[in-house]
Amino acid sequence: MSEPSTSASPAASSSSSAPQRGNDAQRAHNARAQHGNFHAYYHIRAAPAVPDAAVAAASAAAGDPRVPLILEELQRQRGERQWPLRLLDVGCNAGKMTFALATALPQAEHVLGVDIDAALITLAQAQVRRLQRGSAARPPQEPPEAKRAKHETTPTLQFEPCDWPRARLDLADAERHVQLLSKPPDGVEEDAARRARETQVRGKAREVKTLQRVLQQDESGWDCLLALSLTKWVHLQHHDIGLLHFLARLASSLRPLGVLVLEAQPWASYEQARRVIGAEGRRRHASLRLRPDDFEWWLAALGLEGPQRLGSTAGYGESTFSA
Structure with missing residues (x-):
């Protein structure tokens, strides 16, 4: 759901036919990524130079220059407040950022990544x-007491496919379909028609359970919400x-x-998206009245304080972090 990240080096080229077919399929998907759900997300944009040596080291370790900025802000905001922390990454793509943060936040209670693209979530779940x-x-190398203590502070890491802003509407729709x-x-139902109908029921029932899990997690609220390049x-x-x-959904959660x-x-980067959003998307683009500079006003109107500028990353125009 997010734009390509700024972290990984370009994928190695290959002359074999199978990788080429995979690359062709990947390019075809990216050309249709109307929600920003690019595959090979971490290979499309080159990593920017990071002038600060400490931040550069943390960026290299985490695999994404945004990770240390987010961690620094969490530490600044939370101060002496007690963990555990609940973190939601909306539009997590294949979950690389989510994994990095979960690894860096062993005290977290729960880390959840959601994305509209089920194929990307499947990759994250496989990881x-x-x-x-x-x-x-791995063979045990720690005494049982240390292992228990470590387990108790390991965050639950979870990935779910869903259109998070529309989760309640989608749940009602899926339940109605079931x-x-x-x-x-x-009348008489042919066997083939019955099997097809039952397959649809099972698929929609799985969707219902997924959305119920996400909304159940939402009920507890989130200490940190990420909406990156989204x-x-x-x-x-x-x-x-x-x-x-x-x-509004972000603020209320x-x-x-x-x-x-x-x-x-x-706003300048919107023009670059015209090639993937289709004719209807281009018509919407022409009629938009809000601009990214307006977002801070709306977030303040929704009750959020700030923003605190965390930094920027190179890519499809400069992107600013706010918290």
Whole structure:
């Protein structure tokens, strides 16, 4: 859901036909990434120079120059307040940023990444399973008491596919579909039609459970919300009113003293998205009245304090962090 990141080096080239087919498919997907859900997210933008030596070292260790900026702001905002912390990464793509933050925040209670692209979430979930298998395979090298203490402060890391701003609407829609599809039609139903209907029911039932899990987590609120390189895509897909709904959803989901880290793409970068948003998206673009410079006013109107400028990253125009 986010734009390409600024972290990884370009992928190595290959002359074999199979990787080429994969690259072609990847490029074709990126050409249709109307929500900013680019695959190979971390290979598209080159990493910017980071002048501060300490931040540069942290960036290299985390794999993303935004990670140390976010960690520094969390530490500044929370001060002596007690952990655990609950963190939500909206538009997490394949979860690289989410993994980095979960690793750097072992005291966190829960870290959740959500993205509209189920294929990207599948990649992130596979990485979680690989890490879990690796942990299970390692021989114990710590006394039981230390292992228990370490386990108690390890965050629950979870990835779910959903359009987070629309989760409640999508849940109601999915529940309605399950109810309608579960009812056999009048008259004789062919076996093939029945199997197809039952497959649809199972798919929608899985969607219902996913959305219920996400909304259940939302009920507890979040201490840190990330919306990185995301506002442009929400704005282009859902117009001014959809963008305002998204900002309101973010503001209402924060716990008291929570932190919103918003990386809003500049207006100039909207033009660069025209090639992937389609004719309807281009018409919406032409009729937009809100500008990224307006977002701070709206967030203040929604009850948030700030912003605190954290820094900027190079890419599709300069992007500013606010909290």
